[in-house]
Amino acid sequence: MKAIVIHEHGGLDKLKYEEVDKPKISPGEVLIQVKASSLNHLDIFVRNGIPGIKIPLPHILGSDCSGIVAEVGSEVRQVKVGDRVTVNPGRWCGRCEFCVAGEQSLCPYFQIMGEHVDGAWAEFVKVPEESVHPIPGGLSFEEAAAFPLVFLTAWRMLITRAALKPGETVLIIGIGGGVAMAAMQIAKYAGAKVIVTSGSQEKLQKALSLGADVGINHREQDFAAEIAKLTGKRGVDVVVDSVGADTWQKCILSLAKGGRLVTCGATSGPNPKEDLLRIFWKQLSILGSTMGNQREFNELLRAFDTGRLKPIIDQVYPLAEAAKALQRLEEQAQFGKIVLTVS
Numbered sequence: 001m002k003a004i005v006i007h008e009h010g011g012l013d014k015l016k017y018e019e020v021d022k023p024k025i026s027p028g029e030v031l032i033q034v035k036a037s038s039l040n041h042l043d044i045f046v047r048n049g050i051p052g053i054k055i056p057l058p059h060i061l062g063s064d065c066s067g068i069v070a071e072v073g074s075e076v077r078q079v080k081v082g083d084r085v086t087v088n089p090g091r092w093c094g095r096c097e098f099c100v101a102g103e104q105s106l107c108p109y110f111q112i113m114g115e116h117v118d119g120a121w122a123e124f125v126k127v128p129e130e131s132v133h134p135i136p137g138g139l140s141f142e143e144a145a146a147f148p149l150v151f152l153t154a155w156r157m158l159i160t161r162a163a164l165k166p167g168e169t170v171l172i173i174g175i176g177g178g179v180a181m182a183a184m185q186i187a188k189y190a191g192a193k194v195i196v197t198s199g200s201q202e203k204l205q206k207a208l209s210l211g212a213d214v215g216i217n218h219r220e221q222d223f224a225a226e227i228a229k230l231t232g233k234r235g236v237d238v239v240v241d242s243v244g245a246d247t248w249q250k251c252i253l254s255l256a257k258g259g260r261l262v263t264c265g266a267t268s269g270p271n272p273k274e275d276l277l278r279i280f281w282k283q284l285s286i287l288g289s290t291m292g293n294q295r296e297f298n299e300l301l302r303a304f305d306t307g308r309l310k311p312i313i314d315q316v317y318p319l320a321e322a323a324k325a326l327q328r329l330e331e332q333a334q335f336g337k338i339v340l341t342v343s
């Protein structure tokens with residue numbers, strides 16, 4: 001089969017579109033004929049190499065996919081050949097205290113497809129049965145490949161970790177990125193008011209047309225000062241951040257008393273100057289979040305079934321042009337998800 005493979009870590013030139021062996025499934029696994037995959041920032045980290053994480057090389061990239069079940073293992077019961085499916089990219093042991101409690105993303109052996117194990121930028125991918133789900137809400141293959149990682153991440157951040165309530169105000173930093181876009185839709189779905197920031201006026205306009213209530217250009221304005229103005233100095237209830245160092249202090253400043261900051265990444269750096277005075281005086285909660293558990297993935301599928309969530313697709317490329325697609329992501333030129341189709 002054809003796949004996008006890296007043999008060593010490095011730049012875009014390390015991506016090779018080449019012939020590899022089709023995966024062989026074990027009794028509890030499912031072989032999926034991939035129809036579409038999508039790109040995540042994780043793909044760039046994996047391609048570059050992540051300090052402290054050993055990725056077996058050669059390695060197939062890609063954490064998200066949708067497709068048609070081509071083959072099932074002898075012990076598979078819930079999935080059958082021909083099913084149109086999407087995949088939860090998480091992998092877990094199923095036996096530790098966290099897995100038994102239903103908190104798979106806290107599993108000490110937690111892995112992500114495309115990071116620790118071969119991914120889905122390929123014609124076929126093998127997946128454990130429990131990670132395979134019917135495509136919800138009449139989504140296309142492209143849409144069904146665009147939502148799992150980012151929507152699952154944003155769902156756990158807002159619904160579980162921040163326990164977002166209707167009528168609350170959420171500030172989302174850096175609209176246009178996959179998790180931020182998913183967070184915007186989920187916050188609206190949960191009945192919250194949504195304020196987004198971006199350095200691009202075009203991205204702000206698009207976000208407003210998709211349901212954001214307020215857009216702040218963080219290149220032209222101090223977003224913490226704007227939040228103070230917009231909320232009568234009260235601040236927002238929840239901040240969703242994955243930028244880290246560059247925005248952290250302003251995120252803390254933007255929170256109301258008792259507010260919650262949820263972080264799922266640190267694209268600008270992991271060590272911001274911390275503001276402990278404000279954290280204890282305002283009684284803030286700083287919440288970390290990574291991916292999500294099976295219950296959250298199922299809740300997300302039901303939310304898609306209502307038709308009120310819809311992955312926003314930026315551009316679609318054929319699998320062979322993955323390097324070109326990844327370049328667009330690296331340049332942050334995208335608004336929504338970049339998708340790869342597999343013929």
Ligand SMILES: [Zn+2]
Nearest residue numbers: 093096099107
């Ligand atoms: Zn476990």
